[in-house]
Amino acid sequence: MKKSEMKSEEIARLAGVSRSTVSRVINNYANVPPETRAKVMKVIQDHNYYPNVSAQVLAGKRARTLGLFLIEPGGVSSDILTNMLIVSVIENASSHGYYVLTHIIRDTADTDTIRSVREIFFQGRIDGGIFIGAADREPLIDDLIREGFMVGVMDQEQPIPCQPNRIAAIFNNTSGMKQAAAYLAELGHTRIGVINGDMNRLSGRTKYEGYMQAMETEGLKVNPAWVLGGSFHENSGCNAVKKLLHCEKHDLPTAIIAANDSVAFGAIRALKEHGLRVPDDMSIIGFDDHPLSARHHPALTTLQVDFSEMLGQLTSKLIARIEHPDEAIHDITAEYTLIVRESCRRI
Amino acid sequence: MKKSEMKSEEIARLAGVSRSTVSRVINNYANVPPETRAKVMKVIQDHNYYPNVSAQVLAGKRARTLGLFLIEPGGVSSDILTNMLIVSVIENASSHGYYVLTHIIRDTADTDTIRSVREIFFQGRIDGGIFIGAADREPLIDDLIREGFMVGVMDQEQPIPCQPNRIAAIFNNTSGMKQAAAYLAELGHTRIGVINGDMNRLSGRTKYEGYMQAMETEGLKVNPAWVLGGSFHENSGCNAVKKLLHCEKHDLPTAIIAANDSVAFGAIRALKEHGLRVPDDMSIIGFDDHPLSARHHPALTTLQVDFSEMLGQLTSKLIARIEHPDEAIHDITAEYTLIVRESCRRI
DNA sequence: CTGAAAGCGCTTACAG
DNA sequence: CTGAAAGCGCTTACAG
Structure with a gap:
């Protein structure tokens, strides 16, 4: 097993500052003079240092990870569309510096499945989750929302009163x-x-x-x-x-x-x-x-x-909500455009 | 943001044992009498407790997460096959209790891309990575292997001498x-x-x-x-x-x-x-x-x-290697079977 | 602007 | 079989 020997303490020592300052540089805090920042950054880059994410999360930072839950009762997803959806979420998340943990759900009623999905949230692996393919009222999702987790859902109605930690993307x-x-x-x-x-x-x-x-x-x-x-x-x-x-x-x-x-x-x-x-x-x-x-x-x-656009928006808004919980966010409605080809004739 | 108030200390208190014992139960260690185990398990289940994964990883456990890196120069993957590959990896990993963090690589030579891929490994987010679509000699991958990370690669030659932390799946x-x-x-x-x-x-x-x-x-x-x-x-x-x-x-x-x-x-x-x-x-x-x-x-x-089989095997073997670094593991070779349909004629 | 120290929630030698 | 304590690598009030 690989184990990086570099830690913030080592960086601090090499840069001649304290771990606090290293942390301030990494987190881009304002109260660090440019010269100090530059000095620390140089050491960080020269030594290929990447802060340990578990330590960061444990100390209170975000995991910068989203869960993507695909509900597909029908065996292996053989649909190109599914792929487009996954890619849209991953690439959008990536553009915000977030990673995506993808999970496939065969049966939303199965006890083990429910447990494993809830585990992902409760373990603190992710900052929020996106569900695709869910029934309009899905207890698994409703429970998670009630428990305070941030979720984005494709094709679900926003209940009234609307829940601040549920973002919905629907079709017109x-x-x-x-x-x-x-x-x-x-x-x-x-x-x-x-x-x-x-x-x-x-x-x-x-x-x-x-x-x-x-x-x-x-x-x-x-x-x-x-x-x-x-x-x-x-x-x-x-x-x-x-x-x-x-x-x-x-x-x-x-x-x-x-x-x-x-x-x-x-x-x-x-x-x-x-x-x-x-x-x-x-x-x-x-x-x-x-x-x-x-x-x-x-x-x-x-x-x-436009599924890509729709899921990109859903992902962006979910991340925005994770980072600024109080900002108002509107649900997403996707519109249809008629594409005339050859399967209909005049009679 | 959701924050679970339950922690191992609370479980310990409720079960009348120490955190050490709670940890032993969670990690299924042998030296816990059945009654103690049962008592602790009951409290864990009754309170819907899931250990914080960051704390576990920081304390030395595995992240139980695999990185899946799809190298696709050509814009959005529009191929059903890609989807089969992703699903095969995710489901196989899931069956071993592992999660999959999927990442899309457009250009293996781009500095930012390289940085973000390396970051995933160095941050300790994953225990190993699977690369799909890479060139036979890909510096990004070779570097990671040299640095000691565990990787599985589809369609790459195993160099000589073979590297214990590289598992290859190739086609005959x-x-x-x-x-x-x-x-x-x-x-x-x-x-x-x-x-x-x-x-x-x-x-x-x-x-x-x-x-x-x-x-x-x-x-x-x-x-x-x-x-x-x-x-x-x-x-x-x-x-x-x-x-x-x-x-x-x-x-x-x-x-x-x-x-x-x-x-x-x-x-x-x-x-x-x-x-x-x-x-x-x-x-x-x-x-x-x-x-x-x-x-x-x-x-x-x-x-x-059989791509599913091939990637399932690659995933299983990668996980096996992660969990038992010294066990010998053989590379995977996938065989072709001729399927005769209608695109060839006798002349 | 900066450092010493406490704390995040676990695991694991260690001692008993 | 079990608990007290150290340690994992960060962040962040706090004090200066």
Whole structure:
């Protein structure tokens, strides 16, 4: 095991000052004359000295580490999007001098899992945590917030009264669904179905509600047989369409809005397998602008949202809150932009 | 900021023992009678006590944290594979009770980057690090190893004499190339080209060398004009083929081995753009079995390798070395398996 | 502007 | 089997 022999005492000795002064230089305190600072800095650099982080934290400094908790019930994350999210958090944190400890949660109800997540917070390994993929009301997260930990959450509602140590980043799904429905209506569609996401997730609910509202706005009626259950995963899109095709052979919608692009991919696969073509026989629109959507056949029309920007903001705000607990911080709302490609046709 | 009031002294008081005994229970030392242990454990659990990790580390325990360093010159990692690698490391580490601090390196030559990486090691944040995507000889890594830190590296050669604190996981590219060439030869190909990977990476070199050897084994002659430069990225495959098509219009190979599947995707894209079809006009074979290869059009024939298994092993061995520095540990070699799909045809 | 000293919350020889 | 005490390497009032 490596053990650096350099410590602040040694630096102090070499620079001819006390450990207090070395500490003041390291922490960039104002009351150190430039010459003293320069002298100490030189010794620090010449000897490749890095203060021991455990000692710093124990003495009251921040760990400068964030926890990133990915909730993924479905086995290994095979989604490029997940990767974008991780990278966005890490790079943003890094730009603030913070490190990221990533943890994968398979089952938020499992006792061992809960214990290990709580441990990360209670051990003092991190200054705050970011949760991705959580249900809208997740006891594990609610408990941590109640216990005073700083958390950032993607896609959760801010409860009322709002909690100062919870920062939320949400999607404007109402607007997204309105854009989707308006676009389809403009193409002449009146028979529009939807494949829902996971209803335990905030986006699942708000997308569904957005769809209902949007249909009303467009003056279109909702056929309950065309409101399909799903889970945000590709397979759920495939299954939903299979079921639709099986049950409603003679009364099909002409367009389907999918809860996200993965679901849309699955839906298109199922349609193809049944000999139906997109967009000739059915128009499909997705959400997210998944990295694969532009290269899909047909290229997928979708509502794009900037995940990197969103998570970057969430990370920045979480760090800001950690460093200045009293500053007011507003939640983040991500907007959708319609990207027209080839999966919808005029009828 | 959250501050847990519980400390070992408080647990000791409540359990009617000394802090020493509490520590012995936490660290599972043998010399504690079952009744004492039970008594202490109960207090610990009842009060949701988690020892402060900084204090533990400062007092000499391990941080139980691994650094994961992803070297990705090319902007945001858009590759699903990267995600699989990250997840494999995190889950394996987690199964050993270790956490993973992930860091992204854009430029291994940048002074600030080098500083921040070295800082992670010297600060004592981690017990060891895993590097992915490094050049075969990477000074940043070599320095850390020389300084005594424990590192695991994917795709680097073990120098001679071998260093006890470097664990390497490499690919059997010789065998992979042999399988590729043998398969193509068996289909009747004699004109076989190659798109190389990044020659600074071990796999870049060994794949090229493997290709040369394999061609000799098959008794085929290598046309230097069909040995194309590349970089393991999709665009390099596209560019390589464009150049080939441009320069060698009338003397083309009938098959190309790509350094990996991404390169193969790019190559196929370029061929399509020039009106050539795969496999009708050109056979293509890749390496890795990228998650998208099975769904590609045409489905890509490739040499599959189990990255999850490989990185899981690397992680396990690194942790084993951290915990038992003197135990002998062998390097890891990953083998390729030919997966025949639709991108090669008999001629 | 600066140093001596207390303290952060643990672990671990040491002595019994 | 168990406790008192020293020590891990920092930071930060406190006093000057």
